Amino acid sequence: MSDINSQLIKIENSLKKNIQKELKRDIAIALIFLIVLILLVLLVNRITSKTINKFKKEVENSDDYLKQYLSIIEKSNIVSKTDLEGNIIYVSDSFCDITGYSKNELLGKTHALLRHPETTNDFFDNMWHLIKSKHTFKSLVRNITKDKNTIYLNTTISPILDKNGEIVEFIAHRFDITKETLLQKELEKQNKELIKSQDILKEAQRIAHIGNWEYDFNSNLITFSDESSKIFSLENNKKTIHINDFKKIFFPEDLIKIEEIFNKSFDEKTKFYNEYRIIRSDGKISYVEINGIHQYDNKGTPIRTLCTVHDVSQKNKAQKELQEKDLMLLQQSKMASMGEMLSNIAHQWRQPLSVISTAATGAKVLKKIGKYNDKEFDETMTMINNSVQYLSKTIDDFRNFFKPNENKSDFKIVDTISKTLELLSPQFKAKDILIIKKIENFQIFAMENELLQVLINIMNNARDQLLKKNLENRIIFIDTYSSADNLFIKIKDTGNGIPENIINRIFEPYFTTKHKSEGTGIGLYMCEEIIVKHMKGTIYARNCSGQYEDYTYTGAEFVIKLPKEG
Numbered sequence: 001m002s003d004i005n006s007q008l009i010k011i012e013n014s015l016k017k018n019i020q021k022e023l024k025r026d027i028a029i030a031l032i033f034l035i036v037l038i039l040l041v042l043l044v045n046r047i048t049s050k051t052i053n054k055f056k057k058e059v060e061n062s063d064d065y066l067k068q069y070l071s072i073i074e075k076s077n078i079v080s081k082t083d084l085e086g087n088i089i090y091v092s093d094s095f096c097d098i099t100g101y102s103k104n105e106l107l108g109k110t111h112a113l114l115r116h117p118e119t120t121n122d123f124f125d126n127m128w129h130l131i132k133s134k135h136t137f138k139s140l141v142r143n144i145t146k147d148k149n150t151i152y153l154n155t156t157i158s159p160i161l162d163k164n165g166e167i168v169e170f171i172a173h174r175f176d177i178t179k180e181t182l183l184q185k186e187l188e189k190q191n192k193e194l195i196k197s198q199d200i201l202k203e204a205q206r207i208a209h210i211g212n213w214e215y216d217f218n219s220n221l222i223t224f225s226d227e228s229s230k231i232f233s234l235e236n237n238k239k240t241i242h243i244n245d246f247k248k249i250f251f252p253e254d255l256i257k258i259e260e261i262f263n264k265s266f267d268e269k270t271k272f273y274n275e276y277r278i279i280r281s282d283g284k285i286s287y288v289e290i291n292g293i294h295q296y297d298n299k300g301t302p303i304r305t306l307c308t309v310h311d312v313s314q315k316n317k318a319q320k321e322l323q324e325k326d327l328m329l330l331q332q333s334k335m336a337s338m339g340e341m342l343s344n345i346a347h348q349w350r351q352p353l354s355v356i357s358t359a360a361t362g363a364k365v366l367k368k369i370g371k372y373n374d375k376e377f378d379e380t381m382t383m384i385n386n387s388v389q390y391l392s393k394t395i396d397d398f399r400n401f402f403k404p405n406e407n408k409s410d411f412k413i414v415d416t417i418s419k420t421l422e423l424l425s426p427q428f429k430a431k432d433i434l435i436i437k438k439i440e441n442f443q444i445f446a447m448e449n450e451l452l453q454v455l456i457n458i459m460n461n462a463r464d465q466l467l468k469k470n471l472e473n474r475i476i477f478i479d480t481y482s483s484a485d486n487l488f489i490k491i492k493d494t495g496n497g498i499p500e501n502i503i504n505r506i507f508e509p510y511f512t513t514k515h516k517s518e519g520t521g522i523g524l525y526m527c528e529e530i531i532v533k534h535m536k537g538t539i540y541a542r543n544c545s546g547q548y549e550d551y552t553y554t555g556a557e558f559v560i561k562l563p564k565e566g
Contacts, residue, residue, distance in 0.1 A: 078153065078174035084167060086110045086128075098153075098176055100146030114143040116150060131159050131170055140181070141174075152181035215243065215305040222246050231288060231311045233280035251277045258290075266294055266302065275312065286313045359383045411448045413480050413489070414441040420455045424463075433463060433474040436548070440481045444562065450530045454539075457523040458491045458558050465495035465556065473551050482564070486537075489560040494553035497543035506541060537562040 078098055081090040091106050099106075099114060106113070115124075119142055130137045137157040144150055153174040159167045211228025215221075220243045229237045232249055247255055254276040265272035273291045280286055292307035363380045421428075421435060428435065444451070459476065466474040471494065479490040498506065505511050509525040531539040538561045545554045 078176060079172065080106075080111075081169055081171045082111070083169055086170075089169065095174075098145070098151060099143070105146075114145075116142040116144045118142070127157065131157050132167070134159050134161070134167065140177070150178075151176065152178045210308060210310045212306070212308045215307070217302050217304060220244075228309050231286070231309055232278060233282070233286075235281060249278045251279065262292075265292070269294065269296070286311055287316050288312065356384050356388070408446050409448065410443050410445050412441055412443055413487070414439050416444075416448055416451055417455065417478060417480070420452060420459065424456065424459055428463060428476075431463065431467060431474065433466060433476060436475060436477045438477070438479045442480070442482050442487055444487065446535050446562075450534055454527045454530055454560070455489075455491070457527050461523065462491065462493035462495065462556070466493055469495050471495065473548075473553065475548060475551075475553070477548075485564055487562045487564060489562075490557060492544065492546075492557040493555040494548075494551075495555050497554050498541060498556045500543075503541060503543070507539075531560055531562070535562055 077092055078094045079090075079092040080088055080095050082088050088106050088109055088111070091103055096103055096106070101113070123139075127137045127139070136159075137155075139155060141153050141155040142150060143153060154177050155172060155174045157170055157172040160169045160171055162168050211225045211231050213222055213224045213228045216223070221240050222243060223240050224232065224234065224238070226237070226239075229239060232246075234241065250258060257274065258276060261272050261274055264270075271291065271293045273289070275287060275289050278286050278288055289310040289312050290307055291310075292305055294302050295304050295306065297303050359380045363377070417437070417439060425435070462476050466476075473494055475494045477490070477492040479488075479492070481488050502511075507524050507528040511525075528539055531537045539558065541556055541558050543554065544557045545552070547553070
């Protein structure tokens with residue numbers, strides 16, 4: 001029994017030991033698990049803390065970015081929001097900047113504040129219909145700023161919906177395209193003006209008989225405008241022909257000249273101009289002026305020639321008629337001058353004719369009474385011969401003055417003035433007219449007889465004025481001098497001047513203050529024609545005053561200015 005108890009005690013002790021051993025092991029495992037769990041918790045907590053901090057930092061950064069993005073959008077985008085009634089509940093800074101209104105002035109108002117007066121009601125009715133139907137509205141909208149300036153905004157308006165799909169507000173986003181729109185409008189305006197100008201140019205070309213054409217070097221084709229096609233009388237008003245066909249339009253002699261001028265301008269890269277004859281399709285001859293210029297590529301190779309053509313047939317006809325008229329007036333002027341010259345010659349011939357008559361009569365008497373010896377005969381013949389030579393000289397002067405002289409030549413002004421005074425001096429002396437000269441002797445290249453005619457006309461007018469006023473001091477001043485580029489001839493009298501109300505008309509044809517028996521009114525007109533058209537100078541008259549010795553006077557002064565390179 002005791003053995004059994006001993007065995008039981010052993011078994012009990014063994015079980016206790018096993019239980020204690022298992023318990024210790026479980027406690028150890030639990031402790032290890034607890035430690036691991038604590039470590040895991042600490043690790044997770046650490047990781048979570050880092051993640052939270054990182055997330056928090058990212059959120060903070062995102063908030064900063066969002067604020068920056070919103071600031072950029074606020075400043076750079078023209079945005080507004082309205083409620084369902086169209087009242088403004090938000091505007092961006094850019095919206096205020098472009099409209100000129102502050103936010104306080106805009107909030108609670110409608111966009112009608114910005115409505116341009118020329119925008120129709122239909123435009124806005126259509127806009128509201130679209131956005132209230134939950135559609136987006138896109139259009140170019142013309143608005144007006146606070147300063148009443150027009151702006152153009154490319155506008156998009158969208159409805160904002162809640163989770164139930166109901167509209168809660170409207171947002172509008174805009175781009176300012178005012179500059180682009182105004183530029184487009186200006187381009188359209190310029191395009192219209194260009195089209196109008198082209199129409200005007202065509203009409204002007206038609207009226208003025210001026211056209212343009214272009215020669216292409218690569219194709220050898222010439223392209224014509226409407227008017228140039230008409231001027232060249234192209235068949236069926238063709239706009240394009242080959243260069244070889246174009247050459248056939250010109251006179252053969254003129255074609256040679258055209259090619260010479262064309263090639264010269266081509267080699268020298270200069271413009272070219274000349275007048276040519278063309279043969280029209282109806283066989284008639286026309287005269288045309290052609291101006292042209294060549295265009296080259298960057299290598300200097302010619303690519304085209306641009307030309308204008310002007311039908312000058314009518315102009316040439318008118319010029320010919322005008323030349324004939326001028327020739328007639330010149331002839332009339334010469335005839336009038338001839339009358340003056342005949343009067344001068346008659347005056348000059350009185351004395352030599354009287355000498356001849358006296359000598360002949362004296363010789364006849366002496367011979368009759370037998371006192372006519374060889375000495376007296378020689379003296380009489382010498383006297384008669386001298387008088388005849390003087391008469392012959394006056395005839396030569398008269399003939400030289402009126403003979404045709406179409407060629408220009410060099411002559412000295414002092415010689416021309418001397419010839420003028422030789423023709424006029426006898427009559428001037430007879431009327432007690434004093435001539436005062438201050439001559440700088442220069443050379444002129446022109447037709448001397450024409451200048452002689454001008455000087456005689458002016459001198460005779462001065463004489464008539466001095467005699468008309470019945471003045472005691474009758475003086476004519478002749479003054480010549482030169483500048484760097486011009487030659488000057490001044491003729492001044494003491495005849496009290498020309499009335500101011502007519503001084504600007506004295507060069508008009510047939511204008512005269514004299515009785516029609518005393519003048520034709522073409523003398524000064526021809527003076528101007530000769531000086532301006534033939535000698536490329538100017539002539540004008542003015543009133544002046546001055547003093548000669550103790551005599552103070554007023555009078556008219558005629559000033560002739562001639563270019564040195566005549």
